[in-house]
Amino acid sequence: xxxxxxxxxxxxxxxxxHALKDVDLTIKEGExxxxxxxxxxxxxxxxxxxNRLIEPTSGGITxxxxxxxxxxxxxxxxxxxxxxxxxxxxxxxKNLTVLTxxxxxxxxxxxxxxxxxxxxxxxxxxxxxxxxxxDYAYRKVRNLSGGQQQRVAIARALMQKPKLILADEPxxxxxxxxxxxxMNYLGTLNREDGITVVCSLHFLSLARKYGTRVVALKxxxxxxxxxxxxxxxxxxxxxxGEDAEEVEIR
Amino acid sequence: MAKNKKVxxxxxxxxxxxxxxxxxxxGTTIAxxxxxxxxxxxxxxxxxxxxxxxxxxxxxxxxxxGKSLYTEKESRIKFFSQVxxxxxxxxxxLTIVVGWIMVEISPVEFFTGMDGTRNIVRGLFxxxxxxxxxxxxxxxxxxxxxxxxxxxxVPIAFLLSFLAASNLMNKTWLGRTVYAVIRxxxxxxxxxxxxxxxxxxxxxxxxxxxxxxxxxxxHSIAALVKLYSEQIENIDQGPVEAITSTGASTLQVxxxxxxxxxxxxxxxxxxxxxxxxxxxxxxxxxxxxxxxxLQLFQKQQMTDWNGxxxxxxxxxxxxxxxxxxxAEIRKKLLSN
Numbered sequence: 001x002x003x004x005x006x007x008x009x010x011x012x013x014x015x016x017x018h019a020l021k022d023v024d025l026t027i028k029e030g031e032x033x034x035x036x037x038x039x040x041x042x043x044x045x046x047x048x049x050x051n052r053l054i055e056p057t058s059g060g061i062t063x064x065x066x067x068x069x070x071x072x073x074x075x076x077x078x079x080x081x082x083x084x085x086x087x088x089x090x091x092x093x094k095n096l097t098v099l100t101x102x103x104x105x106x107x108x109x110x111x112x113x114x115x116x117x118x119x120x121x122x123x124x125x126x127x128x129x130x131x132x133x134x135d136y137a138y139r140k141v142r143n144l145s146g147g148q149q150q151r152v153a154i155a156r157a158l159m160q161k162p163k164l165i166l167a168d169e170p171x172x173x174x175x176x177x178x179x180x181x182x183m184n185y186l187g188t189l190n191r192e193d194g195i196t197v198v199c200s201l202h203f204l205s206l207a208r209k210y211g212t213r214v215v216a217l218k219x220x221x222x223x224x225x226x227x228x229x230x231x232x233x234x235x236x237x238x239x240x241g242e243d244a245e246e247v248e249i250r
Numbered sequence: 251m252a253k254n255k256k257v258x259x260x261x262x263x264x265x266x267x268x269x270x271x272x273x274x275x276x277g278t279t280i281a282x283x284x285x286x287x288x289x290x291x292x293x294x295x296x297x298x299x300x301x302x303x304x305x306x307x308x309x310x311x312x313x314x315x316g317k318s319l320y321t322e323k324e325s326r327i328k329f330f331s332q333v334x335x336x337x338x339x340x341x342x343x344l345t346i347v348v349g350w351i352m353v354e355i356s357p358v359e360f361f362t363g364m365d366g367t368r369n370i371v372r373g374l375f376x377x378x379x380x381x382x383x384x385x386x387x388x389x390x391x392x393x394x395x396x397x398x399x400x401x402x403x404v405p406i407a408f409l410l411s412f413l414a415a416s417n418l419m420n421k422t423w424l425g426r427t428v429y430a431v432i433r434x435x436x437x438x439x440x441x442x443x444x445x446x447x448x449x450x451x452x453x454x455x456x457x458x459x460x461x462x463x464x465x466x467x468x469h470s471i472a473a474l475v476k477l478y479s480e481q482i483e484n485i486d487q488g489p490v491e492a493i494t495s496t497g498a499s500t501l502q503v504x505x506x507x508x509x510x511x512x513x514x515x516x517x518x519x520x521x522x523x524x525x526x527x528x529x530x531x532x533x534x535x536x537x538x539x540x541x542x543x544l545q546l547f548q549k550q551q552m553t554d555w556n557g558x559x560x561x562x563x564x565x566x567x568x569x570x571x572x573x574x575x576x577a578e579i580r581k582k583l584l585s586n
Contacts, residue, residue, distance in 0.1 A: 091491060
């Protein structure tokens with residue numbers, strides 16, 4: 001069963017900047033899909049089109065059978081509430097506590113004036129416990145390290161009870177060891193909770209370790225789609241250019 | 251080639267404009283001096299004609315200020331190589347002479363007219379102690395006046411600042427219009443001095459602290475809208491994106507992603523504004539805004555210099571304390 005179907009998706013930022021060129025892609029439920037590609041290849045644009053943080057120029061996207069591109073503002077909010085997003089710069093509200101940041105994941109169930117319920121707070125604490133940060137609930141986010149902040153972001157994503165997680169280079173600002181631990185949390189969510197993950201990455205080693213499928217973008221077009229092990233030296237050079245050398249991180 | 255020619259004609263245009271402006275300026279300043287010393291009035295057309303004549307002479311001289319903009323060093327004719335230096339020196343000298351006369355600068359008065367101020371200076375240094383407590387109460391009234399103006403201005407400015415922040419409003423045509431209208435009105439209000447607003451409101455609601463408060467309030471709203479909205483424009487867009495992606499509404503995004511980022515700078519600006527308002531409240535009092543400013547105005551009208559002394563020292567003390575306290579609080583707020 002497919003969770004996302006992308007059909008001839010195009011994005012122009014302006015006449016000269018054609019970020020996505022006729023992208024066709026089907027993402028199946030339960031996949032851990034890795035997006036590879038150079039900076040500027042269209043990975044972030046593609047991810048952001050899926051929940052319409054960026055408006056696509058043309059083409060179709062369906063999420064669990066619902067049309068994303070033409071969705072009304074109300075429908076769009078309900079679609080977004082099922083799709084959690086994780087960012088390279090964590091994008092937490094630094095002046096708020098860890099707990100409040102996690103709770104913002106359930107905003108779609110609230111009106112402007114309603115308050116967090118007791119159950120939501122308990123769920124938030126439980127989600128923090130899952131990422132090993134239960135002792136940090138009442139700290140300000142600014143005092144946390146990068147790896148801790150990204151784990152808070154994962155807890156916020158869990159709060160949405162998402163069917164799909166979009167991760168935009170979630171480990172690009174982290175050191176290798178922390179990067180692996182953050183990817184490990186995403187892998188656990190994928191396997192244990194059955195949440196589909198679409199994650200853009202720069203490191204092939206992490207793609208091999210966690211990905212069930214790899215899609216490579218080059219200049220806004222899909223260049224490769226297959227299992228991580230199918231990417232050999234020739235494929236790698238095709239994606240990243242002739243001069244590229246694979247850098248291992250362990 | 252065609253492009254070169256175009257640049258060339260543009261250069262010639264600038265050269266001539268500069269030389270002609272300089273000729274006109276020299277002509278009019280000399281005419282001003284002639285009028286001043288001979289106490290007659292020259293026909294403006296004569297000045298215009300003579301200036302044009304000067305310009306026509308300059309055309310035949312190399313290295314005038316205009317020509318020096320584009321000439322190479324090598325091509326300068328030696329004898330005239332300093333011409334533009336002479337002309338610039340003449341311009342500076344003429345300007346200083348004309349300015350001196352226009353501003354009626356008089357060093358003799360400055361050094362001999364001190365006697366008249368003796369009473370004032372003596373008054374300032376022997377303040378009238380009998381009115382001390384009454385003036386303290388007027389000063390407190392002024393501080394409250396400034397505080398009320400700030401308190402009423404803050405919520406209005408707060409709401410308006412969101413509508414005046416381009417990063418929140420540039421998404422739709424309606425948004426851009428609202429943004430432009432609010433920014434324009436607030437610029438106009440700010441450019442009118444608080445003292446003018448005080449005169450308007452003194453007529454409107456009568457002389458007294460209420461008029462002063464209204465004057466400071468309207469000025470504070472305009473100033474705070476600018477400061478607040480610029481702060482909103484400088485926020486980190488990341489959290490906005492993240493909260494939007496959870497399916498939150500626009501108002502929820504403002505509440506959870508925008509406001510937490512701006513609350514401390516907003517408080518800092520507000521305290522700074524109160525500090526400014528205390529200083530402005532004194533001036534506003536002069537024209538009917540009440541409080542200690544009005545007392546200062548009355549004492550000065552009655553040439554009661556000892557009374558003026560009491561008031562001036564009290565104001566200085568209040569401003570000094572406000573200044574220090576507000577600087578300290580702002581530092582604390584903005585450091586985390």
